Amino acid sequence: MFPLVVLANFYFFVSLVRIDLGHWPVFNDPYLTAIPAGFQRTTIALSFIAFPFVALLGVGLSLWGHWRHADFPIWKLLAVIVTCAGLLVMMALVDPGGFLNWFVD
Secondary structure (H helix, E strand, C coil), X not given: CHHHHHHHHHHHHHHHHXXXXXXXXXXXXXHHHHCCCCHHHHHHHHHXXXXXXXXXXXXXXXXXXXXXCCCCCHXXXXXXXXXXXXXXXXXXXXCHHHHHHHHHC
């Protein structure tokens, strides 16, 4: 679920920037200096950095849970982890609206 929260937080931030600017943010926009680099922007950047570690931790904990208890629902957890991670990677590759490129700029 972590990648879904990252995506929701990112697009919520883009929506807030759109309200502040009066138009959708684009790459190399000169008006973005008025937007402060606050807590939400920092959490989004750190979440993108921490994503691989959180996904691997989730896989490791699900394997550990299956090792401890044979009836642990490992396949359901792994399916959720892989689906969410695939969605985040797909959104990063497709980048609808070019907002990820704008955010990194």
